[in-house]
Amino acid sequence: AAAIIKEEALRQVGLEVSRVTGRQARDEVTLTARLVAVRARSRFIEPGHRSWQLAQNDIDNEVWLSEREQEAMWHESFGD
DSSP, X not given: OHHHHHHHHHHHTTOOOOOOOHHHHTOHHHHHHHHHHHXXXXXXXXXXXXXXXXXXXXXXXXXXHXXXXXXXXXXXXXXX
């Protein structure tokens, strides 16, 4: 429920949310089309008029992505 609330809050300020799973990340054509569509749905607001701003994150994305990939591979090892 918290993720849904967070995504709705992002959409309220004109940001679109897209999730990519391990298998989707490997399909460049489909993923590119999805991300282009997400960008097209997003509103462009000049930086000085945005109600949000980027903040630095202390999380190392490479480590985080590696951990997520390992977890996804573990889940995928069980098959469909």
